[in-house]
Amino acid sequence: MRPLRPADPAWVGRYRCLGRLGAGGMGTVLLARGTDGTLVAIKLIRPEFADEPSFRRRFRREVAAARQVTNRWAVPVVAADTEAEAPWLATEFVPGPALDETVAATGALPEPSVRTLGLRLAEALDAVHTAGLVHRDVKPGNVLLAPDGPRLIDFGIARALDDTVLTATDAVIGSPGFLSPEQAAGRPVGPPSDVFSLGCVLAFAASGRRPFGGGPVASVLYRTVHNEPDLGELAGPLRELLSRCLAKDASARPTTGELRNAWHDAGAAAGGWLPGPVTHLIAERSAGMLSLPPIEPTQVPHGAVGSEETTTAARGGTPYPPSGTFGPPHQGPGRTRRRALLALLGGGLGLAGVGGGVLWWNGRSASGTADGADPPELAALTVAFQADLGGPLAEVADGQLRGAEVAVARHNADEQRSFDLVLRAVDDGGSADEAARVAERLASDDAVVAVVAATSPAATRALMDPYTRARKSVVTVTDGSGGNLNSVYTMARPIDALQLRPIVALLTSGAVDGPVVLVDDGSDYSWEITRSARTGLLGGGPEVIPERARGGDAELRDAARRIAGHAPGAVLFGGGWESAAVFAGLLAEAGYGGLCLGTQAMHDPRFAESAGRSADGWLVVSTVTDALAAPSAREFSEAFQEHHGEPPPPFAAEGYDVIDVLARCVEELGTESVDHRDVVEVLRLTVHQGAAKQYAFEEENGLFVGDGVFFYQVADGAFRFLGTEVPDDI
Known part of the structure; x- marks a missing residue:
């Protein structure tokens, strides 16, 4: 746990905030104590996301459904306010470490522990699915370890976030490396998607490695959709069952009920289900909770967040603001100086x-x-x-x-x-x-x-x-x-892969009549771009035709003629400005005059200058803004x-x-x-909010969160700034 930041609330509802458990692009997770002394973990959503009416509706629905989940291994929602300026929900606090932290500290778990882990998580997911929910973000960070068994968290929010925020994994909710193929491709998901993610989690727990590797997000997603999992040295029934969980075809995966039956005998060992080093780590965390300070009388604001007016509330020895409100920490000299500096930052x-x-x-x-x-x-x-x-x-x-x-x-x-x-x-x-x-x-x-x-x-x-x-x-x-x-x-x-988000949206909007040809010029950058585009287009839309344009003049000319022969509705070129300039000329020579697209590696004045009239009309996306426009x-x-x-x-x-x-x-x-x-x-x-775009980041990996991608159109040897969307007349 880390100390509260000055901008964090002192109270959320009837809970006194004690520290930070984590933060990310969507909000903050706080440790808090209720007026009855119980500890809770509060997920506080950033107000800017709550401004979306559709998010509010989904959040209300999912919180209501999450409250119906009753299972020992699924951490329950104990309180929530879906109407607050910054919506929040509170769950029981489990002091044990997360699975990813545990594996990093103590190594892979032995097979008996993995079997018990699988049994209990299957039981938790069964309860989640019975409540009409799909978790959508089963990952090691959402599995907490306790002496009597694991706990699954965050099942009350993942679905509500879908279609509200496009994360660094492109238009998907979840975590790369633990997503199902249907999630990675942006297709509808159901309970089998959670089973696939559970298979990834158990493979990670048993081997210490992600079954689809690491690296750039686009590469992980591509391997998830197309490659077989790497299960390392796992053998026997465990390997066989995890292989079934990780089947690309959702209908071929076992149900949570089948998993429970397969691992039914693992429950007998649940009392001592973890190796000594992990048990010691859990004990250290639990002991740390004993040093948390008690709730003390303090100055608590009544009214709007940020108000300077405070009153002393000590009725019953336990002060807290009215239900549904939360206030900032005590306003001292440091806060006054901070407000003055914030005025400069504005x-x-x-x-x-x-x-x-x-x-x-x-x-x-x-x-x-x-x-x-x-x-x-x-x-x-x-x-x-x-x-x-x-x-x-x-x-x-x-x-x-x-x-x-x-x-x-x-x-x-x-x-x-x-x-x-x-x-x-x-x-x-x-x-x-x-x-x-x-x-x-x-x-x-x-x-x-x-x-x-x-x-x-x-x-x-x-x-x-x-x-x-x-x-x-x-x-x-x-x-x-x-x-x-x-x-x-x-x-x-x-990241480069997220440049494809507006392009994929354009190509699947119905505005393209004919197949989409993805052209790889042989560079590493082009490979990533074309594979990311292909993954993004897997969820539906036009036919996708991969092509290569590399080699000498004769090979490039043949590729251009072949591409034009497909009668495409659009051509996406994945390479840089030099190869793109040559390709644009050859494509025009082959008689193709339809929609041509490129990415930031082509956003260079030398492309428009070298390609000449052949470049006119090309649409290029870039993360660089035009400060003059x-x-x-x-x-x-x-x-x-x-x-x-x-x-x-x-x-x-x-x-x-x-x-x-x-x-x-x-x-x-x-x-x-x-x-x-x-x-x-x-x-x-x-x-x-900067001059070019709004800046926000994923806490765990430092990736940029949000839009920040702009369209340009080449005209008369120059790039014309279009903004974040393509006008209807283009």
């Missing part, structure tokens, strides 16, 4: 930070002190900008750097700032060796609080190890592969023009936003001092 200004140890807020105005003495010298925060400033990515990196410079200049010009901001640019040339040397130097520099990375894929991989060891945040708006995810890496842009970037564009004397280039708005995101992150710490290691954690909990 204007796109303000940043605080730390070096290797602790940087203290000085809490004073730049205009002087109360007694007229000279103000103390401002503390300085350094953000390093490690980039390929002299190699192939120089133009992209330079655009980001110049945008970041505008953010720094605006911050340091504010008279009420509590610190100065320093931006340190370091060129690694896109070289892996040089990137590693630069990273070692910056990782050990106590003045550097975070790093913005704008370099080559090879250099990005090389720089991760030093920053990971130093526990220093690395943020990127350049790398979209998702292959470098770890504990310190945060992607301030959608996007309404949200108007103020930034004016500031950039004033600072640099010219319009902002591509990536400038994103470079500006990265600084503002880090600012909001540090502000969220809301404490008198900040340790740079906290930035890693809080950055992933930060939500910020």
Whole structure:
């Protein structure tokens, strides 16, 4: 458990909040104690998601259904408020560790433990399905371990979130590596989907490995749909039964009743069902709950959230706000300073930070002190900008750097700032060796609080190890592969696979008459794009035809003629701008004049220039905004023009936003001092509306959450910004 953040409520309903159990793109999970002394886990949904009326309706329905689930191994919903500004539900708290944490700490479970785990989870899922629910997110993180058996959690919310939020796994609810093929393909799901996920969980518990591997989300989803599971050295009846659970055909999987019958004899060992190291881990967690503080009389607000008015409530010795409301923590001097800084952030200004140890807020105005003495010298925060400033990515990196410079200049010009901001640019040339040397130097520099990375894929991989060891945040708006995810890496842009979300929506909208041809140019990037598109289109829509366009002129010309011969309704090219420019010319030469699509690797002026008239009409999606055309970037564009004397280039708005995101992150710490290691954690909990897009992240892996993908159309040798949707007349 971690301490509450200043923005967290002190009370939710009749529950006093004690700490944080976790957080993610949808909201926060809090540990709380009821007025009767019982501990509960409260899932608090972010208000912006609750603004969707359809979400409210589903949430009401699913909470009502979840309350009907009665099973010892399914953690029950004990309270909820579906009408609150931030809806919430409370479940019984289980102090034991989650299965994924347990396997990471103690290794794979022995087969008798796996059999008991399977029996109890099958019983829990049977109760969930009987209540008319499909869990949709059976994963190790949703399985808690207790001395008498496991507990399944989160069955009261997964379905309500479906169709409300598109997560980093594309238009699916669940966790990559534990999804069923029908979930991965975006098709309707039923109880067999939960059985498949249960098979993945049990295979993980027995082997310590995910049966469909790791890596980029799109690759995991593709393997889930098309590849056989890797069950390693599992043998005998356990392997046979898990193989049936993991059948691609949902009708071939066993039911929860069949699983219960297969493992009926495992229940006899449930009292001592776990090995010693796991039992010890559970005991440590349970003992930790004994040190939680009791509920004490305090100042509790009555009225709207954030009100300054407070009253002392000690009737019966147990204060709590009226049912259905919740209030913020006690308002002290630190909160006053935090509100002042938040006001600066509302204007796109303000940043605080730390070096290797602790940087203290000085809490004073730049205009002087109360007694007229000279103000103390401002503390300085350094953000390093490690980039390929002299190699192939120089133009992209330079655009980001110049945008970041505008953010720094605006911050340091504010008279009420509590610190100065320093931006340190370091060129690694896109070289892996040089990137590693630069990273070692910056990782050990106590003045550097975070790093913005704008370099080559090879250099990005090389720089991760030093920053990971130093526990220093690395943020990127350049790398979209998702292959470098770890504990310190945060992607301030959608991963490459999520570029396909608006394209898939367009291709399945009924606007395309004819098959869709997916063209792979042989590059790794193109392979990921075309496989992700094929997975996204599996759920229905037009016929999908995969094609390859690689080799010399003769091979490419033959491929273009073959593709045109399919009479496609649309062609999606998966490669970069150079191969796309050649392909566009050959496709036009072959007589095809229909819809052509590409992704961010084609969003380069050189594509339109090289392809000439052949590129006209192509639609390209990109995670980079056009600061001159996007309404949200108007103020930034004016500031950039004033600072640099010219319009902002591509990536400038994103470079500006990265600084503002880090600012909001540090502000969220809301404490008198900040340790740079906290930035890693809080950055992933930060939500910020920037000039280019809204930024939010998955806490567990640092992936970008939300939209952030824009359409462009090529016309007269240039890219025309269309925004987040394609106009009807295109």
